[in-house]
Amino acid sequence: MTAIAYRRADVDGYNVFYREAGRAGAPKLLLLHGFPSAGHMFRDLVPRLADRFHIVAPDLPGFGQSDLPERSQFAYTFENIANVMARFTERVGFDRFAVYVFDYGAPTGFRLALKHPERITAIVSQNGNAYEEGLSDGWNPIRAYWQEASAANREALRALLTRETTIWQYTHGVPDASAVSPDGYSLDDYYMNRPSAHDIQLDLFRDYRNNVALYPAFQEYFRVHRPPLLAVWGKNDPFFLPAGAQAFTRDLPDAVVRFFDTGHFALETHASEIAGAIRDFLG
Incomplete structure (x- = not known):
């Protein structure tokens, strides 16, 4: 039940790598990673949930083991990434699913919800922002x-793409940095240093403004469709502030908000606690 399969899907010509675990027919859970990571960030979470959910964790286009198409062939915008992910869910048979969104996964997942609200059964947001008050001065x-x-x-902005900055993203706000495995940030740094990867990330930094412009639409989706929402937040995140987690309750009064004494990559230190919160919430 907890075995993880490593697969690839052809999505309209794009090769999307993904991890899959759990029993077919179980409630579906889509995991969407953030910058500068990939689906490997869920390596400690998936085994803790696979007995209850059918889990799929793709690498977004341009990240991890998924295709890294040339910028001349694929415009790196969050709209295009979300379109690929929407087709990906169809390709793997995810017709109704809960979605876990983190960092870049949030504007991707929330776009899926805007396009196909009938497909979303619930949202888990782990430092996945949808409110301007959640953006720190780090932006x-x-x-x-x-x-x-x-x-x-x-x-x-190239300073944000160095190994030192990636390590800082993983360790800032963590009370004991020795609790953070070097495996995650080392793999991210490897992927980040592939040819053209830096310019792709700079393109996405530029396009992120369009995510902020969509915040009112995301918030209207919350109010109209009322998805069950759990916010599990590293409270010491230098990019996405606790106010962004609390703001969900403005549009979703029944949203559950939980804070953990850790930083941006909360799963590195609190995978067990977050898995427990998800099991309780989606159970």
Whole structure:
């Protein structure tokens, strides 16, 4: 029941790598990772849930083991990534599912909900933002690029793509950094240093402004469709503030919000606690 299969799906010509576990016919759970990671970030979560759910965790286009198409062949926008993921869910038979969203997975998953609200049974948001008050000052260099798409502003963001910054994302806000395995950030750094990967990420930094522009639409979706929502939040996240988690209750008064004393990659230190919260919530 907890065995994980590693598969690939052809999605309209794009090769999407994914992890799959659990029993066919069990409630479906789609796991969507964030920057700069891939589906491997769920390596500790999946075995804790696979006895109850049919789980699929894809690598987004341009990330992990999925295809890394040239920028001339694929425009790296969150809209395009969400379109590939929507077709992916159809390809693997996920017609009705709960979705776990983290970081970049949030604007991807929330777009799926906008396009096909009938498919979403529940949402688990782990530091997956949909409110402007959830954006910290750590976004200021990226905001500058939104306001002026100059070469200088683009180049300044390359500092966010270094190994040192990736390690910082994993360890900042974690009371004991020795609890964070180096495996995750080392693999992310490997993927991040493939040819063209940096420019792809800079394109996505630029496009993130369109996610913020969609926040009102995401919030209207919450109010109209009332999906059950669990927010499990690393409260020391330097990018997505606790206020972003609390804001869900403004549009979804029944939302459950839980904070953990950790940082952005909360699963690195609190996979067991988050799995327990998911089991209780979706049970």
